Amino acid sequence: MxxxxxxxxxxxxxxxxxxxxxxxxxxxxxxxxxxxxxxxxxxxxxxxxxxxxxxxxxxxxxxxxxxxxxxxxxxxxxxxxxxxxxxxxxxxxxxxxxxxxxxxxxxxxxxxxxxxxxxxxxxxxxxxxxxxxxxxxxxxxxxxxxxxxxxxxxxxxxxxxxxxxxxxxxxxxxxxxxxxxxxxxxxxxxxxxxxxxxxxxxxxxxxxxxxxxxxxxxxxxxxxxxxxxxxxxxxxxxxKTLPLRLERQQANAVAIVDHLRGHDDIAQVWYPGSHSEDEARIHAGQATGTGAVLSFELVPELDRVAFLRALRYPGYAVSLGGVESLICRPATMTHEAMTPQAREKAGISDELLRLSVGIEDITDLLSDLDQALAEAG
The missing domain is CATH 3.40.640.10 (Type I PLP-dependent aspartate aminotransferase-like (Major domain))
Structure with missing residues (x-):
């Protein structure tokens, strides 16, 4: 089957x-x-x-x-x-x-x-x-x-x-x-x-x-x-709806990655295979998609708190994988159990944000990210 x-x-x-x-x-x-x-x-x-x-x-x-x-x-x-x-x-x-x-x-x-x-x-x-x-x-x-x-x-x-x-x-x-x-x-x-x-x-x-x-x-x-x-x-x-949900979530995540990679207010975007050509090749050989989670950092000039407060759709909460988009700050939320030294060793900066992409309409998600970035400036 x-x-x-x-x-x-x-x-x-x-x-x-x-x-x-x-x-x-x-x-x-x-x-x-x-x-x-x-x-x-x-x-x-x-x-x-x-x-x-x-x-x-x-x-x-x-x-x-x-x-x-x-x-x-x-x-x-x-x-x-x-x-x-x-x-x-x-x-x-x-x-x-x-x-x-x-x-x-x-x-x-x-x-x-x-x-x-x-x-x-x-x-x-x-x-x-x-x-x-x-x-x-x-x-x-x-x-x-x-x-x-x-x-x-x-x-x-x-x-x-x-x-x-x-x-x-x-x-x-x-x-x-x-x-x-x-x-x-x-x-x-x-x-x-x-x-x-x-x-x-x-x-x-x-x-x-x-x-x-x-x-x-x-x-x-x-x-x-x-x-x-x-x-x-x-x-x-x-x-029963897992494959259908994930198909929509992944499509939304790909569109968001493409959008943020070309955005002047984004310092870096991480997604499966983004770290190197070798990692991209390995992932393509063992998985059939990139999933629906991405991480990114704002440029230093932007106010992270203002950005997060301005978002209308992604909720500021831990967890991921639900039909609704969620965003969190791993350093103080999902990975708070780690010491600052351990987080630095792991590559988890204080400014890193993790976005779990939901099944909302992609035009709404993209416009929401853009308006929140504008508010953060």
Missing amino acids: HIQTAAVQTLRHHEHGAVVPPVHLASTFELDPGSEDGSYAYQRGANPTRAQLETVLATLDGADHGFAFASGMAATAAALSTLEVGDEVILPASVYGGTYRFVDLVLPGRGVTGRFVDDLGALTDADFTPATRAIFMETPANPTLRITDLRRLTELAHRHGAIVIVDNTFMTPVLQRPLELGADVVVQSATKYLAGHSDLLAGAITTNDESLAEAFALAQKAQGGVLSPGDSFRLIQGI
Whole structure:
């Protein structure tokens, strides 16, 4: 199936001929007194509605196993919790602030070391030690939009017995399928594009590795950070329009990039592939689009606060991927957990703005940006 068909048709043949899946709200399920067997026992361990969502998640990623969590960070934490005392994970310096916080503040207490590097794509065999057990990457990176060669890094990591975890939130399976490129685990903040309406928290993990799948199922049952049946249903419904929404969002983002690149009031625009011809080539070889997130800086003469206050349509808020456009300042919002030194190392300046482009009419978005730039002067 093409992904638009899979998004809509993965779940079929519901009870009574219903064209949408039922919502099973039960927290507990009756068992056979003789054998104490049953497909479901307690909602934390498994739930029919969540199971249907997990089937959809796995299908979209071309995975054997899918897992739904209560938030993107719950999914990321579960993926990183497979590491043990003495292990090391290598991450890009520009990783999402929530992931940075977990690796910097939580993992050390578990005896796990996180090593942040300036350019993940520049890793060589010499960068691996016997302790290196995982590589965690975002490509494109948040919010710099830097690109990492998934195939090369996966081959490199596997040579040293390390797994590769990819946060695919920005691309979604519509534009990039890391498992097909060799990655071991894909995590997503399903809050973003998969849900698409800024009205629920959810996280997703997919994998083809049986032992990792067992670990993620245990994380759900033992740690309890699972997605509720109601939100599982709403996420199933949101995913049905994912390809259509993303198509419009990406088209809008391309138009905004072209517009801002030629604007005298814009100092720099970043988008996937913008950093170098090599990164553009790599991205084109592993993804089928540039997505709908871009970052930019105003020229020093402009008043950033005046610009943000003058915007009529993009809301000044964290998060991304919803039908509405949102703009934020990563240094003080999404990446505030990082020290100023860490942000500088990651290439996240105090003036960098990240724009998540929605499905609004492009002429309205462009004229709004122009009037806000004029107000900022």
